[in-house]
Amino acid sequence: MTPEELRELFLFEDLTGEQLDWVVRNGDVVEFSADTVFAAEGEPARCLYVLLSGAVTVFRTVRSDTVELLRSDHRGAYTGATQFYFGDQIEQVYPASSRTLTESSFLALPAPEFAEVFREWYPMAVHLLQGTFLGSRNWFERIGQRERLAALGELSAGLMHELNNPAAAASRATDTLRERLAGMRHKLAMLADGRIDGEQLRRLTELQESIVSRIAKAPRLTALEASDREDELGDWFDDHGLDGGWDLAPVFVAGGIGVTDLDRVADATADTFLEPAIRWLAYTVETETLLNDIIDATERVSTLVGAAKQYSQLDRAPHQWIDVHDGLDSTIVMLSHKIGPGIEVVKDYDRTLPQVPAYPAELNQVWTNLIDNALAAMGEQGTLTVRTTTNGDQLLVEIGDTGPGVPDDLRQQVFQPFFTTKDVGEGTGLGLDVSRRIVVDRHGGDLWVESVPGDTRFRASLPLRASDAPAT
Structure with a gap:
């Protein structure tokens, strides 16, 4: 030329x-x-x-x-x-x-x-180009790292709060249980000091075992239903000349004990020993209820620890075949401190879906970003819907919310780095960009949004076949 x-x-x-x-x-x-x-x-x-x-x-x-x-x-x-x-x-x-x-x-x-x-x-132009490119890459890395650390801190604080609730409940129940066991020993000594014959004690023990076996299955009552049953038991105590029935009635109602059960106690016990027998039984019911509370609290702790382990993927291979529902459930648990009483969570899962090849820890980051954004969009009221299904040869995960929606002119921008609609300091604008790169670049899937006011859905598709899985 x-x-x-x-x-x-x-x-x-x-x-x-x-x-x-x-x-x-x-x-x-x-x-x-x-x-x-x-x-x-x-x-x-x-x-x-x-x-x-x-x-x-x-x-x-x-x-x-x-x-x-x-x-x-x-x-x-x-x-x-x-x-x-x-x-x-x-x-x-x-x-x-x-x-x-x-x-x-x-x-x-x-x-x-x-x-x-x-x-x-063009020395100056080259310098500016290099500074812009390398500077942007460093910004991405530093801000992305800061965002991950901030998210980790927030999730850790939320997890500690969630762990503290059942731990405190177990501690309170243990303290109360110690007091009730002491009272139970005292009443048992009164019953067994020779003033009650062995046959009455045997019948009381049988009634105790029968009642204890039903406590864990006691139905949950509304406040009105519980109040009505407490009134019925209060009348029974008055009719039988027992003082302080007002503090016994709530214990028996919570354990599913009714007037018929107390009649059986009265039939099995002499009148002179009815009050110690009733109070001994009350200690039994409350002790069993407290034990159930401790079991529930420790199971809640175990559930939270299990969810945290699943979420972080500790001691697991980075790339593996996974049930996507495990990650979704653990993410919801990790974000439960952000789900207020006005938010309804709907899980519309297709449990027949097969396992998919994935980087589960990275996908959990995607679910965290999408669910956190959905909760922020709705504020204190709304419905969070987490749905799974298939879309051709892809597995589809949909995170929906009932917030105000994403305007048409912003739908393509939401996936751009540093784009955010939040106030300064509340968001880096990298969450959806990182999520899209994880789904698209790392998993060979796709991530997009469909939105109208009151119905916003972020959809992530993942390949079902191992041949479409990302290279490590």
């Missing part, structure tokens, strides 16, 4: 004569037939290609799918080693593949040599 021909291309129109001469000496005109991949993603970046004639498409391969980034037939469009000016500061590979759509010709400039003279020609 001649210098005059080069000036017709917008890249070279402002070069000096000396600079044009360098391009003429070092550039080669190359031709490719249609449908030729002349620069393959990931291969060493040897040339910057400037389109002279024909048409070109630039694309990346995401697992089994080809994602077109751009196509052009504009004379002067460039592709190939587009980051040549960094030199050896970064690994020089083609960031995407380039393929001709028609028979095409290009001016091919050698990337290493062009980088040297380009830095001489």
Whole structure:
């Protein structure tokens, strides 16, 4: 090519004569037939290609799918080693593949040599480009790390709060249980000091065992139902001349004990020993209830610890076949401190779904971002819906909320880095960008949003087949 021909291309129109001469000496005109991949993603970046004639498409391969980034037939469009000016500061590979759509010709400039003279020609521009690119990459890394640490701190604080509740309940129940056991021993001593015959004691013990076996199955009552039954028991105590029935009635009602059960106690006990027998039975019922409370509290602690372990994927392989519902459930548990009383959680799971190949710890980060955003959008009232199903050969996870929705003009922007609708300091704008890269780049899936006021759904699809699983 001649210098005059080069000036017709917008890249070279402002070069000096000396600079044009360098391009003429070092550039080669190359031709490719249609449908030729002349620069393959990931291969060493040897040339910057400037389109002279024909048409070109630039694309990346995401697992089994080809994602077109751009196509052009504009004379002067460039592709190939587009980051040549960094030199050896970064690994020089083609960031995407380039393929001709028609028979095409290009001016091919050698990337290493062009980088040297380009830095001489435009030192300030190169400095600014390098600063922008490398600075942005560092920003991403630092802000992303800060966001992960902030999220970890928030989840840890929430987990500690959730663990403290059952732990405190177990501690209170243990203290009360100690007092009740002391009272129970006292009443037992009164019953067994020889003033009650063995047959009465045997019948009382049988009644005790019968009642204890029903306590764990006692139905939950409304406040009104419980009040009515306490009144019935209070009347029974008054009829039998027992003082202090007001403090016994709630214990018996909570244990599912009714008037019929107390009649059986009265029938099995002499009148002179009825009150000690009733109070002994009350200690038994309350002791069993407290033991059930302790069991419930410790099971809650175990559930929380199990959820935290599943969420963090400690001691597990980074890539494995997983049941996606395990991660969703553990994430909901980890975020339970954010789910207020006005939020209803609906789990619409298809339990017949097969396991999928995935990085579970990374997917848990996705579920955390999506659920946390949904809760923030709804505020104190709304419905959080977590749904799983299939979409062709993909597993589909849907996180829905009843918030105000995402406006049409913002739906594509929400996945851009640093975009946020939250106030300054409340969000980095990286959550959805990170989520999309995890789902798309790491798992070969897709992440998108559908939204109208009152019904917003973020949908993540994951490949079902191992052949579509991401490379490690």
